[in-house]
Amino acid sequence: MSVPKLSMFFGAGAEIGYGLPSGGKFALEIFRCSAEEDKERxxxxxxxxxxxxxxxxxxxPDNYASKRLNVFGKGQFEGLVASSLENRRGAILDYLDHFDANITALLEHWQVSETDVRDKFMQEMDEQIGDMRYNQTIRLNEKLANRVRLFESAYFSAFLRLLEKHPADRHLKRIVRAYLELLIGAVGQHLVSQLNEEIFAQAPEDISVFDDLSGIFSLNYQGVGQNGMEIVIEEPPVLVNADTDTMTLFRELGRAVLEDIYCQAMDYQALIDSHFRYLYNPKAHWAKFSQIAIFLHTVQRYIKSNVIVDEEKLASGPGYYHDLLELSQHFDIQAIGTTNYNNFVRQVIGGTEAGEIPVYHxxxxxxxxxxxxKNQILTEPSQEDREGRILVPFMFTQSGIKPLTSVSMSRKYVELFDYFVQSDLVCVIGYGFNGDDGHINGMFRHLVEDHHKQLVILHYKSDRSTDSQLLRYYQEKLRLHSSANVTVYQVDHRRLVDGRIWHELLSQGA
Structure with missing residues (x-):
């Protein structure tokens, strides 16, 4: 009896169980990294x-050996804020709308428990968090928003209460201002977009002069969001515990919340896109050429040297990569695709019966x-291979360009897609189908709509979304006409779906 054919696809979320950071956390850490070592290399x-x-x-260019090398720094903060507000404003507003729920979720894994945080506030203010709220005393201009749920938040009100008592606390004031800047920036960006699109409510379509006046409104990004970016990237975390004084505790909590927002909403796609083209033409803009080249070296060094992995789990599990060993007993695994840069999946399955499964990065x-x-990709080049060449680490970070830069890279995509087509089932784990991965999303869309393959998506259960809501969510993400060939399972941090290990459901449904 033949066993069903299966292909797997992994994103960053699949490795969190092994101690690796999420995609958002990873992006933030890269910009925190000093690039001096990479600059010298x-x-x-x-x-x-x-x-x-x-x-x-x-x-x-002429005098290339003595030219100044540039790296990404504070000068790029405004661009990062602009890109985040333009492309992730929905995520920012959603976070602020659910401010209390997000802080509660953060405190589940923070240095201090929520109970201790609330006790500290009670000791300082002689009132409970949430006893006093500001939704009746603070109102945003109605042109920006009719209702702002942030002002109803118990925790945001707690920050304001502390600021009322300690008006000279510049650090806490700066954090609260950062929240307000993000709020105003997100709703302001929406208003600016509307104004630019609808300057004239009505005008003759055959007279182009009216079109020439579009896009004249803009937002001052230096005043919205850059303050928060500076706090998150430039200020190191502070160790706190249940004995830490209240103001220090809430300052650090405020910074941690800001970091959480930027982890989910920071968009640096425009920054990378605006520089990547100069990797091919250093004469045109040497500064941008050196910035993107050094940035890629920094990304590689961070992954190799700074990412802390749980070596014990990587050696013996449990984790999604170790689950492949069990899956291989029930499926003929055709191929593994991944957007992750490391080679942990091959490290786990190497030397086992699953060790021959091809892995495509x-x-x-x-x-x-x-x-x-030379538009050429090299794997682990020797010193001889490196001589007389400029080589940069080959990693597509958050970018809309993500070019198929060589024949060998194009072949990877085609080969993996062919394996997908040969499979009865394709399972996706830890991958978010984000817009900057449109080149991969299109492959899945083609697979489902044109080849009618079954796609199973494992979604990390972080809220109360129903299966039908998530099915609709992924249908929209993938731009599918129908969700008929898509199945979504909600998994918890133990890789369980309603108490059962995920691969049992996969085996049962095959």
Whole structure:
């Protein structure tokens, strides 16, 4: 009797159980990283290029060996804020609308329990968190929003109560201002977009002069969100416990909440997109060329050196990668695709019966390098391979460009898709189907709509969404005409679906 064929696809969420950060946390940590070490490594690479070579004479600018190297820094904060407010304002407003629920969720894994936080507030203010609220005393201009649920929040009101008692506390004031800036920035961006799209409620379509006046309104991004970005990226976390004084505790809680918001809402796609093209043309803009090249080195170094993994779990489980060993007893696993940069999945299944399953890294990996001059990808290049070349780590970070930059990369996509088509079932774990991964989302859409394959999505259960709501959510994410071939299972942190390990349901439904 033949066993059903299965292919797997993993995103960052699949590795959280092994101690790795979420995609949002990872993005934030990269911008916190000092790039000086990577800058010097790249300088050595540039200076090692023979000035008589083709790459120097035809591709690099004059005096390339002595040119200043630039890195991403505070100057990019405004662009990060602008991109986040433009593209993730819905996520920001949703977080602020559910401020209390999000803080409660954060406190489940924080340094201090919610009970201790509430006790500290009671000791300081002689009232409970939520006894006093500001929804009747603070109102936003109705042109921006009719109702702001943040002002009804018990915790936001608690921050304001502390600020009322300690008006000279500049740190807490700065944090509260950051929340308000994000709120005003998100609703303000919506208003600006509406104004730019509807400057004239009515105008003759055949007279183009009216179209010329579109897009004249803009938001001052220096005044909305940049303050919070500076706090999150530049200020290190403070260790607190149940004995920490109330104001220090709430300052750190406020900073942690800001970090949580940016982890979910920070968008640096526009920043990367505006620089990536110069990787192919350093003469056109040397500063942007060096910024994107050094950034990719920083990403690689952070993953290799700074990401803390649970070595015990990686060695013996449990985790989604270890579940593959059990799955291989019930399915003929065709292939594994992943957007993750490390090679932990191969590390787990290597040396087992599942060790021969091909693994495709669709967004590159820490072992791959890219030669932009020759448009060539190299895997673990030797010192000889590196000589006379400029190589950058081959990793597609948050970007809408994500080019299929070489024949070998294009082949990866085609081969994985062919394996998907050969499979009876494709299971996706820890992958969010975000807009900047449209090149991958299109592959799944084609698989479901044109090849009528069954797609199973494991969704981490973080709220009270029903299965039907999530089915609709993923149908919209993938832009599918129908959800008939899609199944969504809600899994908890133990990889259980209603008390049962997820792969049992997969085996049962096959």
């Amino acid at each position: 790249f300088r050595e690479q540039i200076q090692s290029i023979d000035a008589r070579s083709q790459i120097a004479s035809q591709w690099l 669709l967004n590159g990996s820490v072992e791959e390098y890219y030669d932009p001059y």
